[in-house]
Amino acid sequence: MKKILFYTLFFSGISVQAQTPLKNVTEAIELARQHNPDLKATRQTAQWQAAGVEVARAGRMPTLKATSALEYNYALPVQLVPAEFLGGQPGEFRKLQFGVPFNLSAGLEANYALYNPTLKQDILLADLNRQTADIQLAAQQNSLETQVVKAYYLTALSQEAIELTLKNLVSTDSLLILTRQRLEAGTIEELDLNRTTHTRLTLADQLEQNRLAYANNLRQLQLLVGQEVTLDEAIAEKQLPVVAENLSGDVENYPQLRLKASQQAFYQASIDREKATRLPQLSLYGRYTAQAQRQTFNFLDFDQPWFSIGVVGIRLDVPIFNGGQRLKTIDRAKIRADIADTEFVAEKNRQLAQDAEWTASYAHAQKSLAVNKQSMTLAQRNLELAQLKYSAGLYTYDQYITLFNESLQIQNRYLKALADSLIYGGLLQTRP
Numbered sequence: 001m002k003k004i005l006f007y008t009l010f011f012s013g014i015s016v017q018a019q020t021p022l023k024n025v026t027e028a029i030e031l032a033r034q035h036n037p038d039l040k041a042t043r044q045t046a047q048w049q050a051a052g053v054e055v056a057r058a059g060r061m062p063t064l065k066a067t068s069a070l071e072y073n074y075a076l077p078v079q080l081v082p083a084e085f086l087g088g089q090p091g092e093f094r095k096l097q098f099g100v101p102f103n104l105s106a107g108l109e110a111n112y113a114l115y116n117p118t119l120k121q122d123i124l125l126a127d128l129n130r131q132t133a134d135i136q137l138a139a140q141q142n143s144l145e146t147q148v149v150k151a152y153y154l155t156a157l158s159q160e161a162i163e164l165t166l167k168n169l170v171s172t173d174s175l176l177i178l179t180r181q182r183l184e185a186g187t188i189e190e191l192d193l194n195r196t197t198h199t200r201l202t203l204a205d206q207l208e209q210n211r212l213a214y215a216n217n218l219r220q221l222q223l224l225v226g227q228e229v230t231l232d233e234a235i236a237e238k239q240l241p242v243v244a245e246n247l248s249g250d251v252e253n254y255p256q257l258r259l260k261a262s263q264q265a266f267y268q269a270s271i272d273r274e275k276a277t278r279l280p281q282l283s284l285y286g287r288y289t290a291q292a293q294r295q296t297f298n299f300l301d302f303d304q305p306w307f308s309i310g311v312v313g314i315r316l317d318v319p320i321f322n323g324g325q326r327l328k329t330i331d332r333a334k335i336r337a338d339i340a341d342t343e344f345v346a347e348k349n350r351q352l353a354q355d356a357e358w359t360a361s362y363a364h365a366q367k368s369l370a371v372n373k374q375s376m377t378l379a380q381r382n383l384e385l386a387q388l389k390y391s392a393g394l395y396t397y398d399q400y401i402t403l404f405n406e407s408l409q410i411q412n413r414y415l416k417a418l419a420d421s422l423i424y425g426g427l428l429q430t431r432p
Contacts, residue, residue: 019228025426028152028225029145035226042140049126049133056126059119062112067289071103100293107289107309114314115282121273128269132262139255142430144224149426151221156231157419158214164411165207171383172200175400178391192397199401240421251351253432260344267337274330278319286312355431358424365420372414379407 022028033039076099083092113119179196182188222229251257289309292299319326386403389395 019230021232022152022229023232025149025152028148028221028229031225031227031229032144032148033141036144036224037226039137039141039144042137046130046133046137049130053123053126053130056119056123059116059122060113062110064108064110066106066108068106069104071105073099073101073103076101100295102294102297102299103291104294104299105289105291107287109287110285112284113281114284115280117276117279118273118281121269121276124269125266125273128262128266132259132266135255135259135262139259142255145430146427148221148224149430150423151217151224153419153422153426155214155217155221157415157422158210158217159231160418161210161415162207162214164415165203165210168408168411169200169203169207171387171404172196172203175387175390175404176200179397187393188397195397195401199404240425250432251348251355254351255432256347256351257344260340260347264337264340264344267333267340271330271333271337274326274333277326277329280316280318283315283317284312285315286310358427361420362424362428365417365424368417369414369421372410372417375410376407376414379403379410383407 020031022031076097078095078097080093081096083089083094088094176193176196179188179193183190183193218229218231252261287310291307291309292304293307294304298304382403386395386400390397390400
């Protein structure tokens with residue numbers, strides 16, 4: 001039994017230690033950069049695209065390949081010729097067979113591109129693909145940061161809501177005890193006790209909803225950061241982001257805009273690549289072949305002759321007509337480049353609109369937070385005074401519950417203002 005208890009405590013300790021405590025949103029973002037599986041996959045994709053540049057450059061190197069062929073000519077051409085040419089009698093004919101049934105050839109073939117405009121464009125496109133993959137990584141990382149900011153603060157605010165609800169439950173429990181005492185004393189009716197009990201049940205249900213929201217938000221946060229994490233304590237106003245009044249305005253330096261610009265360059269280069277297919281190509285080639293011809297299948301007798309063929313030359317390939325396919329491909333590439341231009345403008349407008357929305361929402365949230373913070377302090381003080389007066393019999397239950405409900409409403413407004421300040425401030429900090 002002691003061994004079982006020891007192992008239980010041991011593995012429980014490991015489980016607790018495996019959870020990483022987060023003190024602020026910066027730590028959450030850093031964890032996400034290191035452990036988010038989607039970001040890891042994008043990083044691997046960037047490495048894969050980088051290798052594509054070397055693959056394209058390999059096309060500049062000469063190529064060398066070995067070739068071999070074994071042929072059986074089961075039907076050989078024959079021709080009748082006068083026999084007298086072969087020492088026969090006049091008037092007779094003999095059959096001449098051209099070739100032998102069995103042929104074996106082996107050789108080497110080398111090629112080297114002297115001028116290949118398409119290959120040059122392929123290398124450029126591969127390099128642009130690599131750059132696009134790197135920028136795609138930065139854009140996805142920026143998108144991940146915004147998701148982490150929202151998930152982190154929503155988790156922390158759910159925890160804050162739990163603490164406020166617990167405090168409200170403590171106050172309601174005190175009120176419930178006092179109400180029961182006054183009911184026993186005959187100073188109030190059962191209706192007031194039922195209303196107080198209903199308020200307590202409503203708060204208990206709200207507490208469970210807040211706990212569920214906290215669990216869901218924490219689960220989403222853990223999914224984003226790629227690790228089991230915990231929040232040490234509820235977020236206080238000391239963690240409010242400090243944001244500059246105005247953004248830098250360098251919107252084209254945003255990863256999303258840089259990605260669209262990179263795609264513009266890629267599709268523009270694709271037009272040049274398709275145009276290059278209309279240009280001639282010049283290459284150097286060489287071929288050496290050794291061939292054996294046998295009447296019977298016997299190629300291991302090296303006393304029999306082998307015939308060698310060697311050739312070197314320059315090949316010029318000039319495209320003339322292919323049914324208009326190249327022209328249509330160029331037109332398609334131009335349309336795709338126009339689409340990339342349109343997407344760039346649309347993305348720029350979207351980013352500018354998002355900046356304006358975030359900035360305005362953050363400014364409003366800051367003002368609302370200051371007002372609701374004062375209101376919550378006053379509401380808490382009023383609730384304390386009302387509880388004292390209700391205990392002394394100077395306040396009716398309706399007067400107390402009115403102030404209590406006002407306090408709950410102010411708490412909700414305060415939490416919303418705090419959430420907006422934290423989230424929009426955190427989002428603005430993700431801007432370059």
